[in-house]
Every structure is written in C-alpha cells, then in structure tokens.
Amino acid sequence: MVVPKQKKLHKAKITEISQVSKTLYYIKFKPESLFESKPGQFVSILCPNHTLRRPFSIASLENNEIGVLFKKKGSGTEYMAGLKIGDTIDFLGALGNGFKFDKDKKSLLIGAGVGVAPVYYLKKEIEKAGGDNRLIVGFMTKDEVPSCMSFDEIATNDGSLGLKGSILDYVEQEIISYKPDVIYSCGPHIVLKTITEIAQRHSISSFVALEKVMACSIGVCRGCVIKLKKNGTTVNASVCQDGPVFRGDEVLWQ
C-alpha cells in the first residue's frame, strides 16, 4: 500500500503580491510546514465560493516561500488578484510529476504566455545543478512580459519587444544554433503540439507541461484525463497525477 506521508493540504500566508505586467500577477506565500517541490509540479488553490480549486504551476520556491505567476481569467483568479499580504490561503501541493532533467544535457526551455512559470523554475534548478540551458519565451506584446523575470530570448507577436512574431517561428533556428539535446515547454495546447512536431523532425526529445480543467487534482475523479500512445496502444493518463509533464511524442494531440 502506497500512502504518501508528505503533507499535501496546507495553509499559507501571503508574503508578496504584485502586478508584474499588464496581464500577469506574481504571488508569494509561505506554508506553515516544510514544503518541497520540483519544477513542473503545481499547487491547487482554494477559491472561496467555488466548488473547484484552481491549479497553478509553481514558478519559484525559495526559503519555503512559493511563487505563482498567474493571469486573471475569471472569478477564481480575480479573488487571487485581490489577496493582500498577510491573508491566508488554503492550497494542495506539491502535486503532479514535474520535469526530470539531466544536467549533462543541453536543455532548450520554451514558455509561451503565462506558461513561462514552470520553465522559469526549471531554469533556476538546472542552473543550480550547473547544467547548460537556454530559455526562450513568447508573448503577444511587450506589456505582457513579466518584469520580475529575465529570459535569454523574447519574441512578441507585434514586435514591441525582442524578436517579432510567434515564438514558434524561432524554435527551428534555436535548434540549429543552440543544438539542444532536449526541449521542455509550457504554453497553450497548440503551441506545445507544434513544438513537439518540430522536435520530432529534428529527433530531439521533448517534454511538455499540459493543462486541463481539474476537480480532485490527485488522480481520483478522472476528470482531467488525456490519451497517450504507448507501445502502439492508446492509454488514459491523468494530467494531475500522471502529468502534468508528458513526453511530447506520447501525447495523442487533439
């Protein structure tokens, strides 16, 4: 019987909250008990008067302080944007499998929009381990780029900052110039699908962090299931527990 002993239900005090771009907020909170996580894992935050918790990638973890980068979308994230320093939140975590990296491999990290959060955390961890990496990100416009993070390359769709165009326009040339062994990415579904196709063309392994609406966020309800191709057969996998990180070439893309 596998009963995980690590505490998963936490209360935490908000230690910092700020708007870091026109569309993004950065929130930091400190749980009472010791917290451990890996890049790619997520937390599931209770939003009052809502049935479902809201999942967010962990963007940083330093001195037991968790950072989350989020975009205001609906009433759940509206509540989060209104939190003040000293407020208490209730969250589950760290959840999911997270990225596995090898410091001896050259890693190309790609983030699109708020999807930069987990790859930013991954970059920090690869750097701590002394691994070679490069983080390239894409946003619609300069106003969306979070001021609190630095990237190796930025592309904006309107060309207001960095390269002009979609980040997807630059993946191929990054592969040719940087010669990565592995690609890690997070962002909208279509972006991850395209990155995986490009990676496959160049025979580079690719790992993607997926999103799906979640209810339990611990593998029980089967609400967040996707399909994977494994050894020629199609199998179900939960994004919350088996993922959110998957091998790009195993995902049955929609």
Added chain:
Amino acid sequence: MAVDLSVNKGKLKLKNPILTASGTFGYNFEYARFVDVASLGGIVTKAISLEPRPGNDWQRICETYGGMINSIGLENVGVKKFIEEKLPFLIKGNVNFIVNLAGASIDEYVKLAQICEENKINAVELNVSCPNVKSGCLEFGTDEKVLKSLVSQVRAVFSGCLIVKLTPNVTSVEKIALAAQEAGADAVSAINTVKGLSIKVRYINGKFQKETVQGGLSGKAVKPIALGVVNRISKILDIPVIGIGGIYSLEDVFEFFAVGAEAVQIGTANFTHPDISERLVNELKGFMETNGFQSLDELKEKLRGE
C-alpha cells in the same frame, strides 16, 4: 462519556453515519494523505464494471454555479483488477467499504454481485444510472419494472447489504424506491447526479467560441433536490435511506437526518476540501459530546420530532 455514533438498521451497519460517495474518493487509499480512511463510517468505491472502461473523451468536467458537471463515463479499472489490487488493502486497512457496481445489462450486474459474494464483500451499491444497452440505453433506474427485475436477480446471488442508488432523473422516485424495497434491497441511497449541461459562450475576434459539457450535476446546487427526494422516499420506505447531494457541513448532515436519512455520503465536497469527511465525523462527535447526546438515534429522534 463515550458517544455512540453507530448506525444499525438491518443489514446497514456502520460505525458512524459519514460515508464518502462513489467516484469522489477513489478505490481505497487515495485520500489517505488527507484523512484517516478507517475513521469514516465507510467509503463507497468508484463504480466497478466487469471489464475495465476507458471513459469518455476530452472535456469531462466543468464548474457551474454552486457545483460542477461531470461526464467521466465510468472510467474504471474493472472488477478483476479491483479484487486483485485494491481489495486486499481495504481489508487490511480495516476500512468499511461498499463496492459501487455498474453494468451494461442485468447479467453484468449479476456477475459482478456474484464476484462480490465470492470475495466475501459485505456491501454493494448498485449504480442504476447506467445506460441499459438492451433497452436502447435507457437507464436501469428510470423504469420500476426493469429495476425490480435487476434488484431481485442481484438479491438472489448476494447475501450482504444491498444498497440501490437512486437517480433523481425520473418522474416518480417514490415508485422506483418502492420497487427496490420490494425486490429485496436493504437500503437505498439518493441521489446520484442530476442531468444537466453547461455551455460557455465567448465572442472572440468576430467568432463565437462554445465550450459544452453535458453530464451529471453535483455539489451544493443539488442539495435541495436531494433533500426533496430523501424526504419523499423516507416517508414511504421501511428500509433505511442514505442521503447524498451537496453536503459540505455538519448543518447539511443534520438537514438530511431531519428529513429521514440514516447516514450520508460526501461527494463533490471531497474535491473542494479533501479532509472534509473525517472533519465531519469529528464535528458530529464533538457536537454530541457537548450537547449530551449519547447515541445517534437519540439525536435523530430529537431532530425529527421538533
């Protein structure tokens, strides 16, 4: 003073009245990092079918006002794997469990019940909100004749506590409940999810984007429906009723007791507050100690009398 939380109504024997509902708590110890599963009155497993089922495609859940809609499609590991991999731990862990059964035909239910009998399983709950393939996929629980035949055939092979879980998506839940009782059920539980649909419409770049999820509504929004059903059936049944639907607090539990429920199941609330089931057991115990109730029956009597 030790308080007696137990439920003792015919074959329905529970150490306390707080159970967790099928499909919201896994098969055995998925919630063990949040609650002491053995402290609960019992857990009802995810629905088990004869063969493993892959479930429905793509968008399976969404939040709605005061609840959620799911169309999981009974994804489960199948009875063989359940018996081999999950059951031994339930037994060893000293957990009171009820196995929720889902069939596509009466034969399938009977086979499942036989397997449960052979494995000395104490209690099963028939999920009769499954489409009956033979009758053009009408649900078993919507026709009292079909239901009666289903329950009596299961009764013939299963000697433990037989619970029939009622669907609210019927014209007369009273008729269905009576049919279950006449066919030999030891208890009924109500309600399963309420049929519903969520459609979110957004206008983006000159186009309407629609996101639809059709399935079963659960959570706080269904509590009044569930209370209504429990109230109506508990008046006419001799067998105990287990209340389910939108329970989030001790007050909610009392409301179900007040309209006649002998025990309750916690469903969607497990997703919102994974520790809620054990918390409710403790709160109930605390309430009884503080207010001098020695047994649950005494509390229920007072609730219903006043």
